[in-house]
Amino acid sequence: MDSSASVDALSNGFKNHLSLYQSHNNNNVVSNPRVKPKQPFFIGVAGGTASGKTTVCNMIISQLRDQRVVLVNQDSFYHSLNAEKLKRVHEYNFDHPEAFDTEHMLSCMEQIKRGQAVTIPNYDFKTHQSIEPACKVNPSDIIILEGILVLHDPRVRDLMNMKIFVDTDSDVRLSRRIQRDTVERGRNIENVLDQYARFVKPSFEEFILPSKKYADIIIPRGGDNDVAIDLIVQHIHTKLGQHELCKIYPNVVVIFSTFQIRGMHTLIRDAKTTKHDFVFYADRLIRLVVEHGLGHLPFKEKQVITPTGSVYSGVVFYKRLCGVSVIRSGESMENALRACVKGIKIGKILIHGEGNNGRELIYEKLPKDISSRHVLFLDPVLASGNSAINAISLLLSKGVPESNIIFLNLIAAPDGIHALCKRFPKLKLVTSEIDESLNEDLRVIPGMGEFGDRYFGTDNEDGTISNSTTPK
């Protein structure tokens, strides 16, 4: 048996992740067949006994502060021993691939990878049996599968986005194993050495070490290697923060997701949220998007002298700006823009929706000198892109260079991004989340319903939000 692995069938390593896991688990996950769950990032961490796999996993988890992480241990998938095997448990090779129910592990991992909740067996090391209760694992952003042989089976390996092998000197591993099994497990040193010589070492050489060649990253010295852990965490952040659409359209910027941002999204998307809370949290998110968007404006370097007589090397804001809001939802973003840019001029555009595709320009009032300004275009929802394309075409017809337009947005549907960014490749779109899809009524899915109705309180009189599917 690999005593380096955690005894828990499933552990999140660190307290904050454990509590996240628990609260996450208490929720009923509503499955909506229209919504394709996001695929989690799947990491496999292999290595010999006592190599420091658990330490490496815990270090990765502790640094991934703004992601939901679950850690699944390969040990959970040990076969239960029958009476006959139990009688001769000292003859049993717990380090052999056949000691694990790999078919079961594969099917659980495939489900997790599809973004589904799964039940992971709870293996008891004292009785060598799977016991009740099993552990329910809900979909997460990152799944880590840790164990001596997680890189052994090609089908399991193929599911992984990142394969890590923790490579620690065999003398160090043996001394750690002796220490742990004698001190923590009350075994005598002869038995530990006997098991090591008969099973642990030969299996390491035959199965575990050969799986090292499949690793993307080999970490020498395990948990002592801070540099390797930092690089791994940076790579995971880059991969997770990068929506596929951002790779296709480099002018699409999604603000860095944190639990605070996701919490605000959870509130504004929840159909039960009151108007008051909707406005409060939408305003907070809008402020973040506005601040982030302003960061994409040109600037000049400037040095100033501080009251201590020292030099501070900074920058000065670009001054020739204006906002343009799309009536009416876009008007919800004006206050945040005014709060960030003192005295900014804000123009308005009204687009009328006729049926599913027709979007017609009804009204415009724009600064006369708009062609010489950078434009912060305000609309919280990008659905089909029809409204935005109409409005931006108007700005271009007024002489605004496409590259001078920054579209500030809360949620964007992929359809709208494709339509807009193909047509206007030089415009910058700054959004806080990219959603899954658009339904046949051109509503964003999962979306937040009709933003304007929720923000301005023009939904049903009883305060509930209509689930009407009437096309706009």
Ligand SMILES: O=P(O)(O)OC[C@H]1O[C@H](OP(=O)(O)OP(=O)(O)O)[C@H](O)[C@@H]1O
């Ligand atoms: O990308 P599209 O498919 O064109 O949809 C997006 C438009 O829909 C929303 O306005 P809506 O028509 O709901 O009007 P409102 O702001 O007055 O509520 C939103 O503010 C956009 O302007």
Ligand SMILES: O=c1cc[nH]c(=O)[nH]1
């Ligand atoms: O889902 C949608 C689509 C367009 N406008 C909204 O406010 N919500």
